[in-house]
Amino acid sequence: MQAIHFHIESFPKTLDEFKRLFNNEEKSLRFLFSKRWPNGFECPYCNWLDDNLIPTKTRTCGHCGHPTSITTNTIMHGTKKPLSQWLISIYWLTSTAGGNSAKDLQRLLKLSSYQTAWTWLQKLRMAMAIADKKRCSKTVEISSDTISLGGEAHNKPLILAAAEIVLPAGITGRIKMATISSFNSETVNSFLEQHVAPGASLITPEDTQYKLITGNNFVTITDPAIYRTKQIIKSFEIWINKIHRGGVAAKHLQLYLDEFCFRRNAEMLPDREAIFNLLLSGVISKKSLSYKSIISQSTTE
Numbered sequence: 231m232q233a234i235h236f237h238i239e240s241f242p243k244t245l246d247e248f249k250r251l252f253n254n255e256e257k258s259l260r261f262l263f264s265k266r267w268p269n270g271f272e273c274p275y276c277n278w279l280d281d282n283l284i285p286t287k288t289r290t291c292g293h294c295g296h297p298t299s300i301t302t303n304t305i306m307h308g309t310k311k312p313l314s315q316w317l318i319s320i321y322w323l324t325s326t327a328g329g330n331s332a333k334d335l336q337r338l339l340k341l342s343s344y345q346t347a348w349t350w351l352q353k354l355r356m357a358m359a360i361a362d363k364k365r366c367s368k369t370v371e372i373s374s375d376t377i378s379l380g381g382e383a384h385n386k387p388l389i390l391a392a393a394e395i396v397l398p399a400g401i402t403g404r405i406k407m408a409t410i411s412s413f414n415s416e417t418v419n420s421f422l423e424q425h426v427a428p429g430a431s432l433i434t435p436e437d438t439q440y441k442l443i444t445g446n447n448f449v450t451i452t453d454p455a456i457y458r459t460k461q462i463i464k465s466f467e468i469w470i471n472k473i474h475r476g477g478v479a480a481k482h483l484q485l486y487l488d489e490f491c492f493r494r495n496a497e498m499l500p501d502r503e504a505i506f507n508l509l510l511s512g513v514i515s516k517k518s519l520s521y522k523s524i525i526s527q528s529t530t531e
């Protein structure tokens with residue numbers, strides 16, 4: 231079967247260029263269709279493959295009869311906004327260094343509601359988490375620290391961080407962070423299982439909890455002089471207080487950690503187009519099903 235291609239001749243260097251490229255819905259649909267269903271429409275309910283390669287926004291499955299749209303079961307699920315706006319947001323997020331606020335997104339898309347912009351940005355952060363799934367491997371430093379949100383003494387969430395050490399140069403590779411309720415062997419082990427590949431050599435501080443690490447064939451090396459993960463947690467603290475002025479609720483903190491890690495890890499990619507494609511892969515991924523509860527809460531669009 232023939233595959234669907236939508237080739238971007240030269241990847242836009244500016245947001246205006248990008249907007250000109252995706253200045254209509256038909257083009258945006260063709261592009262998204264080629265990314266989500268490169269081999270033709272695949273029913274998300276029964277996996278039936280349709281060999282009709284013409285991109286359409288909605289389609290009824292010829293096998294099970296379920297109606298489906300290009301956004302079904304993705305982060306964009308249920309969106310009423312133009313597809314081009316999603317593409318523009320992805321470009322904007324992956325081409326601005328530092329960070330972006332919901333106010334900026336509201337301005338960019340000329341949205342009347344701040345709440346819509348905020349929800350939209352949260353969804354894109356979920357897409358970042360989905361896309362940036364690759365675990366730290368080989369030699370990995372881990373440690374934890376508290377951060378201060380908005381300079382408030384009572385608001386000090388606990389963060390656990392992992393950072394790959396790329397040998398022999400010793401540069402920092404991939405990073406991962408999570409907010410944990412308390413520091414104990416259970417939270418440490420569950421973090422490691424999710425974010426560090428089996429068989430890694432773990433460099434840890436001297437805390438006894440790290441001596442209780444089990445499973446996955448990890449080798450633990452204690453080093454009281456570790457600094458990388460401490461610095462990463464510190465940079466996150468500075469970043470979140472600068473971009474969002476500390477106005478982030480603890481229950482949403484994980485998505486901001488995911489965004490921070492995505493941005494840092496994306497710096498290792500060759501160019502802006504690769505970063506754009508990485509985030510896009512998260513946006514169209516079916517894995518967003520696990521986030522459905524959060525998505526369904528947002529009905530303001």
Ligand SMILES: [Zn+2]
Pocket residue numbers: 273274275276277278291292293294295296
């Ligand atoms: Zn079907």
